Amino acid sequence: MFALTSPRRLARAGIVGMNRRNVELIAQNNPRHLYPLVDDKLKTKELAEAHGLNAPRLIGVVRQTGQLRQLAEFLTPHPQFVIKPSRGSGGKGILVVTGRDGEDYIKPSGGRIGFDLVARHINNTLSGLFSLGGKPDVAMIEALIDFDPVFEGYSYEGVPDIRVIVYKGFPIMAMTRLSTAASDGKANLHQGAVGVGLDIMTGKALRAVQNGVPITTHPDTGADLSKIAVPNWPEVVELAARCQAASQLGYLGADIVLDRQAGPQVLELNARPGLAIQVANGVGMAPLIDAVDKLHRDGKAPADPVARAKRAIGGLLAQP
């Protein structure tokens, strides 16, 4: 379990370490002034709208406590919605409402809450209870996603999203994170969630790991992880590439969910995506980074994000 390898072998396997990620990938490709675009989900939403990226529809924004008075009336035509803090961290402060029963709001668990609890949740959000550093925040009301059943049976709680790493315009790696009982329903790999590497060319599962150890079935549901295959994969990759073009972040993590009708939707963008994706994919990302750099250097990188996504699907490392 506690085996060590050598730096040389890591380099040979093409692993990118934290220091290289911070110094080369993030510091050199992600200008600081672009961070608010992705750290503030409301700005991300505006960005997505401006660039025609598919994202859950924004129903409304509550910025001040005073607006709560009109909220009940405002929500009447929307039986399903999600309330999110704009600058929440770690998935805190998300309230999902799946339906109405008279004056009550129905939660996914089937529980009912009155409007007063919804209002209090928004009030807490506004006062910064869920945001990083406790800064005052705004509450976003989003349309509820009708999740594609592709991940059914693969998750202990919640619906998994697909993380695609985009480097200088080219999607290079993808994975999905499945929550487990051990991870307490959270999709965080180092807390025991399962990471499933997805082939960037096909969207099919490459391999799955939990706590760094390869596994074949979901520890709670027993579902065969190697059977995962994301439908409409090219659309996912294209959306990720277009997110990069819209945000201008050179090293980007795009979190994408699949809607049954509307297809891939961008949920969040991340300017500091982690490196665990390498473990989930079972390969290092350095060769892909080098390949993208070479494309740019040789002037062979197409400008259009869709063309870039196609190039990625065709295999960056495959000789054209």
Place this chain on the structure above:
Amino acid sequence: MTAKTQLRAIVAVLLVIGFGLAAFKHLQMGFPLWPDERETVWTAEAKVSFTAHGDPVQVRLSLPTSTNNLLVLDQGTAGYGFGYYVDNSDLVRTGVWEARAPDGEYSVYHRARIYRGGGRPDVFADFEKPKTPEAPVFSEGAAGAADSLLADAHAYSSNAKGLAIQLAQAIWSKDPSQTANVLLGEDASSREKNEIITQLLRAAKVPAVTLRGMFLDEEKTTSRLSELLAVWNDDSWVVIDPETGEAGLPELFLPWQIGSKALFEVEGAEDSEIRFSVIADELAASKVALSYGDHRGASLIDFSIFSLPVESQNAFKTLLLIPIGALIVVVLRNLVGLQTSGTFMPILIALVFVQTELVTGLVLFVVVVSIGLFIRGYLTSLNLLLVPRIAAVLIVVISLYIFLSVVGFKIGVTQALSVTFFPMIIISWTIERMSVLAEEEGMKDVLLQGGGSLLTAVIAYLFMTNPYVEFWTFEFPELLLVVLAVILVIGQYTGYRLNELWRFEPLTRDE
């Protein structure tokens, strides 16, 4: 790429300046490289005592002078009821004490600190070329002996220096020849012997003066100074020790009086006597280097921490250790991959450990943070806003301090009192951050980060209390630039961290 080149240039400049200044201070100014280097410093004192009877009194005492081996510093005088000034006429420094109408027994002192080091290249620098002396007149019996001695010495020498040495050997011989005995008489004192040598030299038309002073390696109190001879050898003065017949100013000889002027004179009083004493002191070499540099007005010292009042110097002693702590944090986080709670919190904790001792500090930290986390866990359920929440934690922390101090004191564990050294705000924030971490990521992460922070703090503590590190940071603050250079280099290090050798190990398995 340019950033990398720039960094290299900056690092090179920092290294050159940092190491260069340190090397200069070590080689040129005598700053020691190791903390336990000690150097001998002497305190030489002359005390003139006399009895006055109400008449105006003037005491003149010739003052010690620096040589090419010794440096006379920190001269001080004392003489209750007497005015003092230095008379520089006659090329000799003379201390003068005066009083209009003293009555009774008095003592005046002159004290000086003597350091090793070239103070003055040539003791005789101010002396002009002497005139050819007049030949002394020997008594009839002695004249023949003198001629004979001089003839012998002349035959066995080629210059004035050699001549003087030959004469000294003849006169100071343990078993003097018949001719020498004619001049010496019975039981000649060393002063008389030297007088004879001087006269013989004059007879040979060689200018010679006596040089009185003390050998610092003989710790004693005496009324007599040792005597050397200085001989004019064609174009310069040469010192010879007549007793041993060796040429050159002995290394530890401190000249107190040169030439024929009286060593001390007391006018207007009687029963005067003089006593000299030498005390050797072992001082830290760095202190010696400082006084020495001060004297030379070295601007490196003028514009350094050492020019500040001692209190501020002590503050800097602590401040200068912080970069070392920062370096440890940088190494542990970026090269080892240790997680800490708060970037520089471990340094502050390490500083507290310096004051509380390690074990006490560790126990207190764990106790305070654990209890704080427990109480903070309850505050979570109250859904408080951030600032009131932290303020509440702060008050809880202070209450804990009081509780621990009082209980510790009552049950006799006085170490608990040092809990107040922990900065409350930092502890409060640590509790807050760890509590959020526990909620968001789970206890495992809290233990991982808390343990990482404590480990970092302990390692930083061990470095910061290391006597060598303490010494180097304070005596050679320019080494900060070297620390800066190392941190800059690590700042652009893109290689793997130690923990990644383990984290990504599975990826290298199926090769």
